[in-house]
Amino acid sequence: MSSSTNNRSSTYAIDPIFLERWSPRAFDRDAVISDQDLMTIFEAAHWAPSSFNSQPWRFIYARKDTPEWSRLFDLLVPMNQGWAVGASALVVLVSATTAQPPGAPGPMPSYSHSFDAGAGWAYLALQATRLGWHAHAMAGFDVERAYEALDVPKTYRVETIIAIGRLGDKSLLPPPLQEREQPNGRRPVEELVMEGGFHS
Numbered sequence: 001m002s003s004s005t006n007n008r009s010s011t012y013a014i015d016p017i018f019l020e021r022w023s024p025r026a027f028d029r030d031a032v033i034s035d036q037d038l039m040t041i042f043e044a045a046h047w048a049p050s051s052f053n054s055q056p057w058r059f060i061y062a063r064k065d066t067p068e069w070s071r072l073f074d075l076l077v078p079m080n081q082g083w084a085v086g087a088s089a090l091v092v093l094v095s096a097t098t099a100q101p102p103g104a105p106g107p108m109p110s111y112s113h114s115f116d117a118g119a120g121w122a123y124l125a126l127q128a129t130r131l132g133w134h135a136h137a138m139a140g141f142d143v144e145r146a147y148e149a150l151d152v153p154k155t156y157r158v159e160t161i162i163a164i165g166r167l168g169d170k171s172l173l174p175p176p177l178q179e180r181e182q183p184n185g186r187r188p189v190e191e192l193v194m195e196g197g198f199h200s
């Protein structure tokens, strides 16, 4: 068993960073993230594994109080804007839908680009945690507008927008979100693991 400073615990002993990482919504609006920290977070993300090392992930970011911020922030649905306004940076994660396998004559559709980008997101979030930041992924945004606003080629899939911030007091949040502002749990791992085949 492992436990963490945020009241999470695991049945089997795991590295505490897996429990320490969580997705808060209350962020300190005054926190400024340095280029050094941001680049360290992206550095970790791009060490994720990917199918034949195709590295399909791309990261489009904006830091708070910069001209680029509103271009990313305006893509979020109002519920997410309500809390992500406190983040220090927003990151749009996109993945290349084609890749050129070794020996192939040209790019081919990639089976695993989203899976690979998901690994990158996980690494990003863990590195952010290690640096004292929190990363919170969002699917609640306008995908079609993201392609236009950010000039994303149609050969990429816009995967998620990630808010990165310093944990703030939950009184900063709209009241309905204050009640939910705590690390959640997980189903028992035994429910999810099957030996030898899928059992429903």
Ligand SMILES: Cc1cc2nc3c(=O)[nH]c(=O)nc-3n(C[C@H](O)[C@H](O)[C@H](O)COP(=O)(O)O)c2cc1C
Pocket (backbone or CB within 6 Å): 021, 022, 023, 024, 080, 136, 137, 138, 139, 140, 141, 160, 183, 184
């Ligand atoms: C791909 C993805 C999309 C998500 N979309 C949203 C979102 O739009 N808004 C939100 O508040 N949280 C969003 N979340 C956060 C999840 O609700 C959260 O990760 C989940 O409840 C597990 O909690 P934890 O990250 O604190 O462990 C998203 C998470 C992921 C991975």
